Amino acid sequence: xxxxxxxxxxxxxxxxxxxxxxxxxxxxxxxxxxxxxxxxxxxxxxxxxxxxxxxxxxxxxxxxxxxxxxxxxxxxxxxxxxxxxxxxxxxxxxxxxxxxxxxxxxxxxxxxxxxxxxxxxxxxxxxxxxxxxxxxxxxxxxxxxxxxxxxxxxxxxxxxxxxxxxxxxxxxxxxxxxxxxxxxxxxxxxxxxxxxxxxxxxxxxxxxxxxxxxxxxxxxxxxxxxxxxxxxxxxxxxxxxxxxxxxxxxxxxxxxxxxxxxxxxxxxxxxxxxxxxxxxxxxxxxxxxxxxxxxxxxxxxxxxxxxxxxxxxxxxxxxxxxxxxxxxxxxxxxxxxxxxxxxxxxxxxxxxxxxxxxxxxxxxxxxxxxxxxxxxxxxxxxxxxxxxxxxxxxxxxxxxxxxxxxxxxxxxxxxxxxxxxxxxxxxxxxxxxxxxxxxxxxxxxxxxxxxxxxxxxxxxxxxxxxxxxxxxxxxxxxxxxxxxxxxxxxxxxxxxxxxxx
Numbered sequence: 001x002x003x004x005x006x007x008x009x010x011x012x013x014x015x016x017x018x019x020x021x022x023x024x025x026x027x028x029x030x031x032x033x034x035x036x037x038x039x040x041x042x043x044x045x046x047x048x049x050x051x052x053x054x055x056x057x058x059x060x061x062x063x064x065x066x067x068x069x070x071x072x073x074x075x076x077x078x079x080x081x082x083x084x085x086x087x088x089x090x091x092x093x094x095x096x097x098x099x100x101x102x103x104x105x106x107x108x109x110x111x112x113x114x115x116x117x118x119x120x121x122x123x124x125x126x127x128x129x130x131x132x133x134x135x136x137x138x139x140x141x142x143x144x145x146x147x148x149x150x151x152x153x154x155x156x157x158x159x160x161x162x163x164x165x166x167x168x169x170x171x172x173x174x175x176x177x178x179x180x181x182x183x184x185x186x187x188x189x190x191x192x193x194x195x196x197x198x199x200x201x202x203x204x205x206x207x208x209x210x211x212x213x214x215x216x217x218x219x220x221x222x223x224x225x226x227x228x229x230x231x232x233x234x235x236x237x238x239x240x241x242x243x244x245x246x247x248x249x250x251x252x253x254x255x256x257x258x259x260x261x262x263x264x265x266x267x268x269x270x271x272x273x274x275x276x277x278x279x280x281x282x283x284x285x286x287x288x289x290x291x292x293x294x295x296x297x298x299x300x301x302x303x304x305x306x307x308x309x310x311x312x313x314x315x316x317x318x319x320x321x322x323x324x325x326x327x328x329x330x331x332x333x334x335x336x337x338x339x340x341x342x343x344x345x346x347x348x349x350x351x352x353x354x355x356x357x358x359x360x361x362x363x364x365x366x367x368x369x370x371x372x373x374x375x376x377x378x379x380x381x382x383x384x385x386x387x388x389x390x391x392x393x394x395x396x397x398x399x400x401x402x403x404x405x406x407x408x409x410x411x412x413x414x415x416x417x418x419x420x421x422x423x424x425x426x427x428x429x430x431x432x433x434x435x436x437x438x439x440x441x442x443x444x445x446x447x448x449x450x451x452x453x454x455x456x457x458x459x460x461x462x463x464x465x466x467x468x469x470x471x472x473x474x475x476x477x478x479x480x481x482x483x484x485x486x487x488x489x490x491x492x493x494x495x496x497x498x499x500x501x
Contacts, residue, residue: 079232080270080277084113084124085314085329087231092118092192094222095231103129104213111199111220120169121158121186121197127204130212141203141212153202158186159217161194195222236269238499257393257435261285262294264345264495267327271501276301276332278311278343280497283325288392290354290361293319294491297347299330304339311343319351319486340500347494352392352487367391368444368483369398373425377403377475385427391487396439397430399464401482403475409454409468421452424470427482431465440486443469445476 077089087093096114103109107129115122142154151167158166169187182205190197201216203209225231262284270277278301282294299311311330315322322328354362369387381403388397404426406418424443431437443450450471 077228077230078235078237078268079230080235080272081113081232084115084122084232086235086268087115089225089227089229089231090118091227093225093231094190094195095225097221097223100218100220102216102218104216107204107213109201109204109216109218111218114197114220114222116190116197116222119187119189121166121188121190122183123156123158123186123199124183125156125199125218126182130204130207139209141207141209142205154205156184157200158184158188159198159200160190161196165200195224196220197222233270233272236271238266238268257432260287260350260489260491262348262350262491262493262495264296264497266343266497266499269499269501272335274335276336276341277314278330278332279327280330280343280345281325281327282345282348282495284350287324288352288361289359290352290357290392291324291350292353292357292486293322293326293351294324295319295322295349295351296328296345297349297490299343299345301332301336302342302344303336304341305337307337309333309336319349320353320356338501340498343497343499345495348491350489350491352394352489353485354391355483355485362391364483367485368481370479370481371401373401373403373475373477373480375477377477379403379405389484391484392489394432394435394437394487394489396437396484396487398482399428399430401480402426402428404468404470406452406470409470418470419452420472421450421470422472423448423475424450424452424468425476425480425482426466426468429465429467436490436492438465438488439467439484440488441467441469442483442485443471443476444481444483445471447478448473448476450476 079087079089081087094116096111099110099112101108101110107127109125109127111123111125113122113124142152151170155168157168160166166186166188168184196219198217198219201218203214204212204216262282265281265283266278267281268277268279270279278299280296282296284291284294295317296313299313301309301311303309310333312333314329314331354360355364355367367389369385369389371383371385373381373383383401385398385400388395390396402425404424406414406422408426410418427441429439431439440453448471450469452470454466454468
């Protein structure tokens with residue numbers, strides 16, 4: 001770091017930027033729950049339940065961090081800011097000078113954070129005063145309409161002083177930082193002399209049209225961060241290299257594919273007043289080109305006194321936003337005791353998606369099958385399929401399809417009911433039981449909108465699993481085309497890394 005000594009005025013601006021009012025809890029909870037529950041294609045996940053038992057013994061992978069002097073070296077000017085995450089001062093960083101609040105008809109919209117980097121802008125805002133007006137449906141702000149190029153009126157735009165409008169970046173390099181509507185990211189280079197921007201918002205996400213103020217414009221000022229200044233809590237970067245498991249994992253004799261060798265690397269530690277943040281990556285040796293992501297299933301740490309402390313993930317379970325080798329953030333439930341601690345990860349889930357890998361590893365025809373449902377499919381009617389599709393070496397045999405309804409998959413997780421998705425098909429799939437896998441499918445229908453599925457299901461204890469996808473507007477009829485979009489494999493190992501402060 002440089003010898004720069006911030007002035008009291010500068011420190012006051014930074015302090016005010018960090019101390020922002022909280023959004024109404026009911027609004028934040030409902031918004032995030034709605035975003036998490038809304039059907040999202042290509043985002044299947046495992047529900048990890050204690051009831052699962054696995055026949056294979058856990059294999060311990062131990063990583064010992066390098067010498068404390070090297071471990072504690074601050075390699076980059078990284079800081080951690082609550083509700084934002086890691087912030088790197090690249091030498092041209094600008095940030096929100098102070099939170100800005102606009103109040104209209106009892107509704108308060110507050111820009112709490114803004115970070116202007118060389119090639120993108122990250123924005124965070126909160127809303128208070130909308131309470132129970134949050135809704136879902138076609139008459140609500142943020143409802144996704146067909147052919148809208150992803151954007152909706154709930155997406156905040158960024159207006160530059162010259163009048164240029166920048167839309168939220170949905171599919172670029174900053175997608176992982178752009179999980180929720182109220183944390184938009186903009187892929188744009190802002191001229192260095194620009195110190196004021198304006199957020200433009202048509203309507204507040206998930207409020208019923210006409211029941212909350214619309215057409216918001218919130219100007220905000222920026223302040224330049226001097227080179228060599230760390231914003232927020234200092235981040236300790238760990239120089240550690242993932243190593244081979246002590247005993248290389250092997251699949252059961254009946255398995256058609258060797259068990260994948262997955263490694264874990266500790267990358268960063270952030271000591272906070274009441275907790276500790278832990279960052280690590282997961283990777284795989286000689287992965288199949290269709291591998292998209294490896295997600296940790298259960299993580300905790302054991303402190304210097306032998307106490308187990310749960311680690312809570314600071315991310316959503318969206319594999320396509322966490323590509324192989326990307327960093328995961330976890331927060332300890334309590335502050336660990338002084339001294340070294342061990343970070344433990346039990347089990348991981350590997351996601352393969354040949355159609356969505358880069359480059360693409362299969363054609364849609366290779367990942368699809370069809371069956372003739374006739375012109376009037378009836379609930380409970382069954383069709384034999386008998387098609388085998390191989391993904392990353394794993395054979396997936398589709399046995400049959402059965403006309404299903406929402407009642408077949410309804411669980412307490414579906415708090416909003418079927419949302420109109422009441423017609424669909426359940427597919428019986430035969431797989432290698434030792435591989436412990438699940439599949440995600442997509443019904444390609446021109447006559448019905450198909451989306452809702454039973455993604456939250458257990459790993460099967462036998463070779464048979466089922467996948468159900470439901471549609472609106474009746475059962476898809478005629479020749480129904482179904483595409484396998486994703487294969488998920490449970491990797492039942494244990495990884496450990498010891499960190500010494």
